[in-house]
Amino acid sequence: MLSLYKHDNIVSLLGFCDENDEKILVYEYASRRSLDSYLNKDDLIWIQRLNICIGAARGLAYLHNPFGTQQRVLHRDIKSSNILLDENWNAKISDLGLLTKESDVYSFGVVLFEVLCGRLCIGNKNGIHRPSLTGGCDKNGNILKSAELYDSSTGRWEILPDMHSSRRLCSCFFMDKKFYVIGGMTSSTDSLTCGEEFDLNTKQWRKIDGMYPIIVNKITQAPPLVAAVSDELYALDYMSSMVKKYDKNKNSWDVLGRLPVKASSMEGWSLVFKACGDRLLVVYVQKSRENASIVLNSWSPKSRIEDGILDWNVLGVKEQQSQFVYDCAVMGC
16 A cells, blocks of 8 residues: 555655565665764755755645555654655655644654754653652542653663552652652542552562652642652742752652742742753742743752752742743753
8 A cells, every 4th residue: 555655755665575484565765774874964064954854744634645445644753763864865655654633743843843953852861750640540530550751762661560559649760770750649638648660671669668758749730840860859849949959768858948038939839840960950930010021040959058948049030920830841951
């Protein structure tokens, strides 16, 4: 069937072999390999990057809106490594599959961001940071034990064994080359103080009682504000505006110091606490009688702490009408 689809921006199927134990598909040759090889290099000028995006979009539109008797083809795995380049830098979509049209459009949007930023959307120096889906609720409101990790090398979600506890509004992080889930709620009124550690080698969960002892018991509470820097875990207690550090040996938290000001938040919402390289970032809203401003601060755990005072560095202040910070993503740290 795929041999019927002919387009300048689709890798053409030239032939196949099905003799004895040999099963081979023969595609046209793309001499410049895949787009992901050039994202962070200077080989592509901006007009070439734009033309590659336009070409890939035309190829995808052709698959989604075929002509004549041809059927719609849904790719399922649009990513920069599946966009090949010929000797003239023309984009060729390869490795066709099946799923939904919407997933193709979303994935192509990710590719556009990669081309614009000059880097893959996922991955870091140790290859450990991976997006995850943990807990939550099904369509009937039942709280789940399920967990998944995204593998950027294959573009697939890995389904993990069920966690020990059902939880929603939890937080996740990687530390010591293991995956952790912490806090959240197991019902509409009960907060969880336990954490869970997933060993990426043995594929098993270990429950850690008392890992997150901040009890709120409110359905409106935000997920725990935690971040791992250099394999050390830090938390922001929004009720006291205090930054804490986790002691792995004692399974307890030590208070380090306060935010530069008492940040305004609603049950932890409107506060952002992230890791960026060897520093911690805090984003919050600072209000005055006249207006509100979004403030971005950073702090290095390597710096000295004197009398509970942390050496915060203001990276930016922006006035705005909205008095709420929804969330943010950190890239390139």
